[in-house]
């Protein structure tokens with residue numbers, strides 16, 4: 001099949017590359033000339049494990065191409081994916097300006113029937129708006145479908161190639177047939193393609209992300225209570241996660257969720273509720289709990305140092321909002337580093353992938369270490385912000401030689417309490433005794 005993907009961000013690039021991998025002819029379109037030039041020169045602008053292999057193979061074999069020219073990009077495409085950003089507007093609602101602009105541009109360019117697919121996370125009613133904007137300029141038949149993407153950064157290729165489910169929102173049988181054919185290679189193991197109307201598909205995406213955010217904030221509150229009540233949140237997680245109605249995943253307490261999706265999507269869903277005059281209480285609490293959780297460690301660190309961090313050197317392991325990504329959007333690490341600097345502390349950081357991105361934001365306000373151990377040199381304490389596997393089994397003997405104190409503040413519960421006692425560290429974590 002001939003496909004076009006408009007927007008080469010995370011979702012667009014993974015969608016384009018993976019559909020090329022299943023044998024389609026894909027042209028990705030982006031207005032960013034520098035980005036397209038890089039992509040045409042084989043440079044992938046994001047870090048995503050496994051993407052490079054697929055990208056290299058499919059560009060080399062001519063199935064994956066990039067252009068800034070929309071008309072050229074959609075030439076002959078049966079399916080046109082819209083994978084454009086939907087940043088939060090000033091009031092928290094998703095801003096549709098990019099999607100609607102492309103919809104306006106697309107109308108007059110369509111030469112034969114095409115299925116236009118919303119892949120971006122968009123509020124209920126967007127498919128109808130997109131349809132209206134395209135129809136103003138279009139002279140031929142087309143369908144607009146909502147097909148939200150559920151991939152996670154860091155495991156995006158796997159999530160795309162082996163989706164738990166594919167959600168397709170359309171009432172058009174013609175569009176259903178086209179997308180069924182396109183997704184067939186990805187659902188061979190029997191994972192369902194679930195058809196519904198456009199509005200329900202749009203809402204499904206928000207409901208999924210918001211529900212996962214509820215799970216996390218709920219566990220963070222249980223953790224906070226555990227600290228007061230003398231219980232261990234990791235045991236609670238194991239104790240409840242084995243109940244198949246609850247499920248094991250997304251029950252990890254920590255210093256809050258970040259990333260480009262949960263914070264934005266929970267806020268946008270709350271805004272949608274407000275627009276429909278519905279008081280969605282849980283969402284408000286989820287956001288409130290997460291905001292508080294992100295700044296949970298600072299008072300603990302300050303308290304340990306008798307309220308004064310001036311002149312103290314703090315090593316920070318982990319900057320990305322989660323492991324296996326270089327993405328620092330809404331990352332708890334940034335907020336915490338800024339707070340440490342404000343308190344007069346010196347900060348030295350290490351992250352396997354996100355250092356360059358942080359350097360662009362914080363510049364020389366902090367020090368950047370070449371290795372995880374180098375970050376510890378002469379530091380008064382270690383703070384862990386992201387649970388990269390590299391941090392899980394460090395050489396404590398080596399750490400003892402570098403750190404001034406055997407002291408760890410762990411925002412991701414990377415170590416077991418017994419293990420910390422054994423190595424003689426003072427260890428603060430989330431939802432467990434100190």
Ligand code: UGA
Nearest residue numbers: 149150151152153250251252254256257258259261321322
């Ligand atoms: C999330 C969803 O998981 C994807 O299904 C969705 O497609 C994507 O948003 C999106 O809307 O595009 P992502 O933001 O890549 O994916 O990251 P997650 O793995 O969901 O993690 C989000 C945040 O929750 C991270 O900061 C992570 O540290 C935190 N988290 C996750 C916890 O604090 N505890 C957990 O148990 C799990």
